[in-house]
Amino acid sequence: MNFTRLLSTINYKKIPPSIFRSYSTMSIEKKLQSVFSKVDELKPVFIERLANAVAIPSVSGDESLRKEVFKMSEFLVKELESLGAYDIQVKPLGKQPPPVTDENLELPPIVLARVGKDETKKTIMIYGHYDVQPALKDDGWDTYPFKLVEVNDKLYGRGSTDDKGPVIAWLNVLQAHKELSLELPVNIIFCFEGMEESGSLGLEELVGREADKYFKGVDTCCISDNYWLGTKKPVLTYGLRGCNYYQIIVSGPGADLHSGIFGGVIHEPMTDLIRVMSQLVDVKGKILIPGIDEMVAPVTETEEKLYDDIEFDVNELNAASGSNTAIYQSKNDILMHRWRYPSLSLHGIEGAFSGGGAKTVIPAKVIGKFSIRTVPDIDSKKMDQYVFDYVNAKFKELGTPNSYKVELIHDGAYWKSDPFNDSFTAAKKATKVVWGVEPDLTREGGSIPITLTFEQQLKTNVLLLPLGKGDDGAHSINEKIDVKNYIEGAKTMAAYLHYYGEI
Numbered sequence: 001m002n003f004t005r006l007l008s009t010i011n012y013k014k015i016p017p018s019i020f021r022s023y024s025t026m027s028i029e030k031k032l033q034s035v036f037s038k039v040d041e042l043k044p045v046f047i048e049r050l051a052n053a054v055a056i057p058s059v060s061g062d063e064s065l066r067k068e069v070f071k072m073s074e075f076l077v078k079e080l081e082s083l084g085a086y087d088i089q090v091k092p093l094g095k096q097p098p099p100v101t102d103e104n105l106e107l108p109p110i111v112l113a114r115v116g117k118d119e120t121k122k123t124i125m126i127y128g129h130y131d132v133q134p135a136l137k138d139d140g141w142d143t144y145p146f147k148l149v150e151v152n153d154k155l156y157g158r159g160s161t162d163d164k165g166p167v168i169a170w171l172n173v174l175q176a177h178k179e180l181s182l183e184l185p186v187n188i189i190f191c192f193e194g195m196e197e198s199g200s201l202g203l204e205e206l207v208g209r210e211a212d213k214y215f216k217g218v219d220t221c222c223i224s225d226n227y228w229l230g231t232k233k234p235v236l237t238y239g240l241r242g243c244n245y246y247q248i249i250v251s252g253p254g255a256d257l258h259s260g261i262f263g264g265v266i267h268e269p270m271t272d273l274i275r276v277m278s279q280l281v282d283v284k285g286k287i288l289i290p291g292i293d294e295m296v297a298p299v300t301e302t303e304e305k306l307y308d309d310i311e312f313d314v315n316e317l318n319a320a321s322g323s324n325t326a327i328y329q330s331k332n333d334i335l336m337h338r339w340r341y342p343s344l345s346l347h348g349i350e351g352a353f354s355g356g357g358a359k360t361v362i363p364a365k366v367i368g369k370f371s372i373r374t375v376p377d378i379d380s381k382k383m384d385q386y387v388f389d390y391v392n393a394k395f396k397e398l399g400t401p402n403s404y405k406v407e408l409i410h411d412g413a414y415w416k417s418d419p420f421n422d423s424f425t426a427a428k429k430a431t432k433v434v435w436g437v438e439p440d441l442t443r444e445g446g447s448i449p450i451t452l453t454f455e456q457q458l459k460t461n462v463l464l465l466p467l468g469k470g471d472d473g474a475h476s477i478n479e480k481i482d483v484k485n486y487i488e489g490a491k492t493m494a495a496y497l498h499y500y501g502e503i
């Protein structure tokens, strides 16, 4: 506790004398009680802060709204300044690379800021993004997407849960501590980016450049940019699948042909392609390319136990998919196949006839797209080779004179952390004290590439601490965050900082 600063900033009359004696010797639980009451008291202020953020349509994918993305970065800088952050740096990332309509389009900056500079304390890097997905009222929203509207204890608006709600919640944590004149138990480095919804352009380079500078001394990273698995139980997330995306290009005839003239007398590229694509995965989701399943890490007993505790059933999958098409019926099978086993999906065929009606074309060139979601311990390069060898062998079996080629389009690595490390332990305690339950430890079937960037570049671990519920509708119409999740989420974040600070 910094008493000089405390004495100079507080209004004596408003604060009971007991507080002066107490903070330095107070237990974490006692300190948290003050923080929690303060968060409750400030609820209207916090909702207003989120409303102000949502009101800025910072859509990174829409070039015409780029100035709004910049405006959002300025909003954050102002808030950070007023809440006591220092060394605030707005890092320009240069021009956006093609394809762009405006060649001079500047990338939105990365906002870096520090809170606290006590070398005896640990340092947490907190990442969030201030850009949002596009949204138009005409897309089917019940209300104007860039006005935060409260209905039945839910806050609707684009960015409310992804990711302005969590970003603003961190600022709320700062305000609660500031108003209590309670020192934060850790040093914080904030890293807020404005291109997450558009491929995080420039972020990886920036993190690499600043790893030994601005980010020097980071002990752990915390990202709040995903969601609870369901709607009832808080979760902490310790793994994400990777994704390798491939294409198979098949071409033969010099131009598209008519089936009345050439049908039955030439080798058709599409027939070849479909024959090969149909041999990549079976209808039960089993990958037919040899070598891939063999690289998957076996399930351990400790891991299996984590799945047993999770609240989830097949009905939630059916509700989410809007169908009764589940391959597996048991919770563990569903979750393991979503999170810890690889999957292969067929996505589409470029160049194929896809309109209505009955066009009798024979496409001259078709490109089949598929991807494999990867998991520990798949070696990505080895897997690529298995894919190439298999596809080439299948084409050889066809004996087709058409030319074919299989290639990797992009490759995103998987991530898995140790859910029993200090950061997770602190977050578990925080969840328990705020929500009264142990969080489920989850993984996700999708990817958040930046997670791995931070882990590798800063040589530390990452915790995913989601605030919102599984039904928040990030990226969808009527995106929302429950008031409860927004407010208790800020408390969870605060408690996490305190518990991590004491480990």
Ligand SMILES: [Zn+2]
Residues within 6 Å of the ligand: 129, 162, 163, 196, 225
């Ligand atoms: Zn997000």
